[in-house]
Amino acid sequence: MKTKLKPVKLSAKRVVAATNHAIVPLRERKLNFGDKWNYSPAPEDSKNYVIAPRHELFIGGKFVKPHSQKYFPSINPATEEKLTEISLADATDVDKAVKSARRAYDKVWSKMPGRERGKYLYRIARIIQEKARELAVLETMDGGKTIKESRDVDLPLVAAHFFYYAGWADKLKYAFPGKTPSPLGVAGQIIPWNFPLLMAAWKTAPALACGNTVVLKPAETTSLTAMRLAQIFQEAELPEGVVNIITGAGETGTALVNHPDVNKIAFTGSTEVGKAIALAVANRSRACESADNRVLTNAATKIPRLTLELGGKAANILFEDAPIDQAIEGVINGIYFNQGHVCCAGSRLFVQEGIYSKVIKKLRDRIQTLRVGNPLDKNTDIGAINSRPQLEKIRELVQSGVDEGAELTQTQCTLPARGYWFAPSFLTGVTHAHRVASEEIFGPVLSVMTFRTPEEAFERANNIPYGLSAGVWTDKGSKIFKMVNKLRAGVVWANTYNKFDPTSPFGGYKESGFGREGGLHGLAAYCRLE
Numbered sequence: 001m002k003t004k005l006k007p008v009k010l011s012a013k014r015v016v017a018a019t020n021h022a023i024v025p026l027r028e029r030k031l032n033f034g035d036k037w038n039y040s041p042a043p044e045d046s047k048n049y050v051i052a053p054r055h056e057l058f059i060g061g062k063f064v065k066p067h068s069q070k071y072f073p074s075i076n077p078a079t080e081e082k083l084t085e086i087s088l089a090d091a092t093d094v095d096k097a098v099k100s101a102r103r104a105y106d107k108v109w110s111k112m113p114g115r116e117r118g119k120y121l122y123r124i125a126r127i128i129q130e131k132a133r134e135l136a137v138l139e140t141m142d143g144g145k146t147i148k149e150s151r152d153v154d155l156p157l158v159a160a161h162f163f164y165y166a167g168w169a170d171k172l173k174y175a176f177p178g179k180t181p182s183p184l185g186v187a188g189q190i191i192p193w194n195f196p197l198l199m200a201a202w203k204t205a206p207a208l209a210c211g212n213t214v215v216l217k218p219a220e221t222t223s224l225t226a227m228r229l230a231q232i233f234q235e236a237e238l239p240e241g242v243v244n245i246i247t248g249a250g251e252t253g254t255a256l257v258n259h260p261d262v263n264k265i266a267f268t269g270s271t272e273v274g275k276a277i278a279l280a281v282a283n284r285s286r287a288c289e290s291a292d293n294r295v296l297t298n299a300a301t302k303i304p305r306l307t308l309e310l311g312g313k314a315a316n317i318l319f320e321d322a323p324i325d326q327a328i329e330g331v332i333n334g335i336y337f338n339q340g341h342v343c344c345a346g347s348r349l350f351v352q353e354g355i356y357s358k359v360i361k362k363l364r365d366r367i368q369t370l371r372v373g374n375p376l377d378k379n380t381d382i383g384a385i386n387s388r389p390q391l392e393k394i395r396e397l398v399q400s401g402v403d404e405g406a407e408l409t410q411t412q413c414t415l416p417a418r419g420y421w422f423a424p425s426f427l428t429g430v431t432h433a434h435r436v437a438s439e440e441i442f443g444p445v446l447s448v449m450t451f452r453t454p455e456e457a458f459e460r461a462n463n464i465p466y467g468l469s470a471g472v473w474t475d476k477g478s479k480i481f482k483m484v485n486k487l488r489a490g491v492v493w494a495n496t497y498n499k500f501d502p503t504s505p506f507g508g509y510k511e512s513g514f515g516r517e518g519g520l521h522g523l524a525a526y527c528r529l530e
């Protein structure tokens, strides 16, 4: 289980001191629409969707009790109410799941023609579309994200990933001209809590399309929709054992990584855990190398292939010639989307000096209009923070920013009395030496800095261990090309932000990991090409 961080409270005095300067008087607020800005509450109806009090493991196409006989609660972070109990899988369960995936691989899935595999994936995609409303509601209750986002972003993308990779299943030989693709075997996939269903789709759809079988481990705080996905696999009559879902904590993930019969590990999560996984895999290959003094091939030794999608601290670069109002919307979306629980969040804003005060004024004005509260309300912009430890981490980092001399601006909203909440915030006066300039906060907090020239902008943007994503806002196409070529980031958005599509690859450089998910690159990660 997760160790609880010592609660750190932002000192109220400090925050007030830091935010007083930031309050824009009502008469000066351009975005003050008076009573026209008030919406009636519009909560999504969650009563129609029944959540079983307990969820078992999904192994060999059936729901089975965990060997440990232990369960842990899944909490709604917006209310702190227990939603259900989730099984705690131990090493015996992991072994059972891997054996089940191996059997399904050997006997059924790897032998099935691609066009048949594709039919299953299409069927899964269509069932997801049919149940999209229910899945969106469950995702919101389990993870705290707004219904607006789970309904309009997560779920459409989940279905799109299954549709997209269903289309590739019978065309793999055209995907890689001159090469013959074959599946790798059993894929162990570990996913985080920020986009639970979407990450499950990113991982399982390409693996299945290529003929691999899967053992999936969702995050401890957000396993509910993965278990609902297991029911969808059953409804789609996916052959037994093709996908197995084991729930639990970090130890469950470790057991999966260390299992000797897994051919591929795909991980999305923190850089810290990613490094530990890379080390575990490297140690296995070193052990094989020293056994007889030569390096054996992956196939011979079952050293798993590895892809890692880790943290980020993206630079969103705003030039003087950018269309400012559109850019402000992009900055807001870049950092406050999904409460900032986004690995590619535009969490460092670099503003060209000439427009700095104008941008800050507009940002102050705009964040006041963000509606924080019940994630099931269709009007809500910012939902709940995923868990108490994550809230404590955000508070601790923001406090460090204030202590190191940055100025904090927060919305003046009233946060709900129960649940985990953090008001949308940004920090100005941030220097490169501050922790908030380089550490991933993973919350609704933006660090704002300035620059003078394009060279300074990309050098400062790149001067960080991460390299996942970046954004550029300018009127000049030539400047976009210059910046895109210089920015060391896996994804660079120009005059937009946080746009995702199953056809485009996603992944990082440096401590943001390696390997790509999405598009053709995402297929290559699950094939042996000879």
Ligand code: NDP
Residues within 6 Å of the ligand: 002, 190, 191, 192, 193, 194, 217, 218, 219, 220, 221, 248, 249, 250, 251, 252, 253, 254, 257, 268, 269, 270, 271, 273, 274, 276, 277, 309, 310, 311, 312, 342, 343, 390, 393, 440, 441, 442
């Ligand atoms: P983790 O990296 O700890 O968790 C990601 C997944 O890995 C979860 O399923 C987790 O299980 C599992 N896991 C944890 N420890 C191990 C291990 N030793 N071996 C194998 N699997 C393991 O991220 P957290 O969820 O704790 O978040 C911490 C920080 O990570 C965030 O604050 C954020 O900075 C970053 N993060 C980055 C994400 C990204 O998309 N790049 C996504 C999520 C987090 P369990 O949930 O049970 O601990």
